[in-house]
Amino acid sequence: MSATLPTTPTRPGTEAFAAKGWLAAHKWLVLRRSSQVGILLLFLVGPWFGWWVVKGNLNFSYTLNVLPLADPYVILQSLLARQVPEKLALIGAAIVVLFYLLVGGRAYCSWVCPVNLLTDLAYWLRVRMGLKGSAHISRPTRYWMLGMTLLLAAATGTIAWEMVNPVSMLHRGLFFGIGFAWAVLLAVFLFDLFVMRHGWCGHLCPVGAFYSLIGRFSVARITLPARAACNDCMDCFAVCPEPQVIRPALKAIGGTPPMILEANCTNCGRCIDVCSKDVFAFGTRFNTTVAPMNGVPQAAPK
Amino acid sequence: MENVDKPSAAARRQFIADTARMACGVGLLGLGIGLYARHAQALPPAAIRPPGALPEKDFSAACIRCGMCVRDCPYNILHLAKPEEPMSTGTPYFVARQLPCEMCEDIPCVKACPTGALDHSLKDINKSKMGLAVLVDHETCLNFLGLRCDICYRVCPVIDKAITLDPQTNARTGKHTLFIPVVHSEHCTGCGKCEKACPTEVAAIKVFPLYMAKGQLSSHYRLGWVEKEKAGGSLVAPDVEHQYNLPEGMKYESGKGLSGSPGAVPPAPTPDAVALPKAFQGGKL
Numbered sequence: 318m319s320a321t322l323p324t325t326p327t328r329p330g331t332e333a334f335a336a337k338g339w340l341a342a343h344k345w346l347v348l349r350r351s352s353q354v355g356i357l358l359l360f361l362v363g364p365w366f367g368w369w370v371v372k373g374n375l376n377f378s379y380t381l382n383v384l385p386l387a388d389p390y391v392i393l394q395s396l397l398a399r400q401v402p403e404k405l406a407l408i409g410a411a412i413v414v415l416f417y418l419l420v421g422g423r424a425y426c427s428w429v430c431p432v433n434l435l436t437d438l439a440y441w442l443r444v445r446m447g448l449k450g451s452a453h454i455s456r457p458t459r460y461w462m463l464g465m466t467l468l469l470a471a472a473t474g475t476i477a478w479e480m481v482n483p484v485s486m487l488h489r490g491l492f493f494g495i496g497f498a499w500a501v502l503l504a505v506f507l508f509d510l511f512v513m514r515h516g517w518c519g520h521l522c523p524v525g526a527f528y529s530l531i532g533r534f535s536v537a538r539i540t541l542p543a544r545a546a547c548n549d550c551m552d553c554f555a556v557c558p559e560p561q562v563i564r565p566a567l568k569a570i571g572g573t574p575p576m577i578l579e580a581n582c583t584n585c586g587r588c589i590d591v592c593s594k595d596v597f598a599f600g601t602r603f604n605t606t607v608a609p610m611n612g613v614p615q616a617a618p619k
Numbered sequence: 620m621e622n623v624d625k626p627s628a629a630a631r632r633q634f635i636a637d638t639a640r641m642a643c644g645v646g647l648l649g650l651g652i653g654l655y656a657r658h659a660q661a662l663p664p665a666a667i668r669p670p671g672a673l674p675e676k677d678f679s680a681a682c683i684r685c686g687m688c689v690r691d692c693p694y695n696i697l698h699l700a701k702p703e704e705p706m707s708t709g710t711p712y713f714v715a716r717q718l719p720c721e722m723c724e725d726i727p728c729v730k731a732c733p734t735g736a737l738d739h740s741l742k743d744i745n746k747s748k749m750g751l752a753v754l755v756d757h758e759t760c761l762n763f764l765g766l767r768c769d770i771c772y773r774v775c776p777v778i779d780k781a782i783t784l785d786p787q788t789n790a791r792t793g794k795h796t797l798f799i800p801v802v803h804s805e806h807c808t809g810c811g812k813c814e815k816a817c818p819t820e821v822a823a824i825k826v827f828p829l830y831m832a833k834g835q836l837s838s839h840y841r842l843g844w845v846e847k848e849k850a851g852g853s854l855v856a857p858d859v860e861h862q863y864n865l866p867e868g869m870k871y872e873s874g875k876g877l878s879g880s881p882g883a884v885p886p887a888p889t890p891d892a893v894a895l896p897k898a899f900q901g902g903k904l
Contacts, residue, residue, distance in 0.1 A: 363690075369690075372686075372687060372690040372691075373685040373686055373687050373690065374684075374685055374686055376683045376684055376685045377683055377685035377687060377733045377734075378685070379687065379733075385733065387683070387685075387733065388683070391683045391684075392683065395680060395681060395683060395734065398679075398680030398681075399680060400677060400680040400681035400734070400735075400736075401735075402681065402683070402733065402734035402735060403732070403733055403734055403735040403739060405733040406683065406733040406734045409733065455637070455641075457641075458641060458644075458645070461641045461642070461644075461645040462645055462648075464645075465645045465646065465648065465649040466649075468649065469649050469652060469653050469656070470680075472653065473653050473656050473657060474676065474679075474680050475656045475657075475659075475660070475676075475679035475680050475707070476679065476680060476682070476683065476684075477652050477653055477655075477656035478652065479683070479684055479707075479708060479709055480652060480655055480656050480659060480702075480707060480708045481652055481655070481702075481708070485684065485709065486702060486708070486709075489684060489686065489699060489709055490701075492686070493686050493689065493698075493699045494698070494699070494701060495701070496701025496702055496703055496704070497701060497702050497703040498701065498702050501702065
């Protein structure tokens with residue numbers, strides 16, 4: 318590592334900070350936090366000041382009385398519980414599916430979901446406090462959770478998952494009164510902090526699992542136009558909430574093109590920030606303009 | 620052969636163990652949530668759903684807890700259930716004793732519902748069935764005590780249809796009339812104005828969810844007087860003349876009351892007066 322590094326050389330992003338400056342090393346993080354907080358503010362100015370830009374919550378919202386947005390996951394549960402919603406909710410769900418097909422399924426998790434603020438804080442504290450151990454549950458557990466919630470909707474004939482879903486509990490609670498939902502959210506926070514690294518968002522949350530299914534086909538991708546420049550500093554792995562998605566693209570495992578095609582990449586862009594060699598960039602899955610690696614031009618994905 | 624099979628057998632064993640672990644762990648969680656969801660379907664008696672709400676079973680499948688009805692209610696009467704409340708988390712309700720439904724003619728809450736959990740076919744608010752008012756306490760209702768409170772009757776938006784005042788003799792004084800409020804389920808919308816307005820410490824008239832407040836006759840029951848009207852006359856013709864079973868020597872006439880003295884020789888009953896089959900007239904077959 319370079320000798321010009323400031324005090325704590327082990328913190329990821331230090332190299333990028335030295336090479337690119339603070340702003341370039343935090344660009345996507347700042348944008349992402351602005352998006353998360355901005356969306357919350359849009360919902361909050363209604364109940365706070367009576368400026369009704371958007372009504373409702375993440376399950377269904379109506380913006381300026383023209384744009385309906387509905388959570389396709391909750392609509393799917395409703396359908397499985399044998400209730401067909403009115404047209405407005407179906408249109409809203411279709412718009413949301415199309416949107417995430419463009420920007421990346423789990424962009425919902427990193428750019429919109431309010432629980433991400435909480436679990437990111439837990440992770441930040443976990444690193445700061447030097448907490449090392451972590452319980453082990455495999456990452457695909459979330460798909461079991463997803464299956465369970467869908468099965469439950471069909472079996473009970475109710476949207477049972479919404480009784481306990483921390484994501485909607487937090488978002489709804491902020492605008493309609495939180496009640497004891499704070500205890501559920503504290504539990505999620507403490508679980509991530511003390512029990513399991515990236516526990517909720519990275520292993521268990523069925524909402525994220527649902528959006529990752531959309532993410533399998535979505536257009537916006539983290540591309541690696543300069544993957545040959547990688548100096549193996551491991552900073553991207555350290556900041557990535559789903560580090561398993563990076564390796565195939567970065568190391569061209571099994572001929573993977575220089576593009577993160579894994580469904581669980583949340584398109585948070587933090588890897589772009591912390592890379593001092595600018596290996597990563599936002600692109601689309603149709604990107605063909607990537608720098609050759611080892612002199613061999615890389616083909617675009619299927 | 621042995622060398623090839625061993626690792627794959629171990630892998631298969633591992634796969635089955637992992638799958639079983641997932642299925643059991645997640646299944647256990649699912650069982651808990653499922654039972655919780657079933658429990659929550661028993662709506663607490665004070666929680667009244669907004670107008671047009673589907674029956675509870677369908678409602679918990681259709682309502683996506685977005686709160687649009689809460690937002691579009693101009694009187695802010697609706698709440699979304701918090702997780703600690705004994706009903707489906709996030710679903711809308713109101714408490715009549717706090718703020719009753721004002722029965723807006725354009726029903727904005729129903730219009731706002733994106734899923735139809737509040738049924739969009741409800742166009743006339745007077746046809747809504749949010750619940751049913753029940754005069755639960757005959758001991759504290761002021762009208763039952765003989766006062767002319769009448770507040771529930773007068774605040775009722777469907778006055779003289781949903782609640783009527785039925786005059787009854789005041790047996791306590793013997794010379795006054797009780798005006799008993801009677802709720803008619805055919806017209807009551809369950810808005811809760813009566814419960815809100817009841818002046819007693821705890822309301823004597825309360826609105827309950829329909830399933831709790833309404834009885835139902837068995838399907839084979841027929842009301843004689845309705846059948847008689849339908850048929851245009853008595854179904855048992857000719858009507859049997861009424862007989863009084865009095866001690867010997869006593870006589871009763873409507874309006875005049877009892878007369879005669881017990882023990883006096885009764886007039887011999889005419890055979891025609893008792894229209895019983897011969898078999899029942901004693902010994903003379």
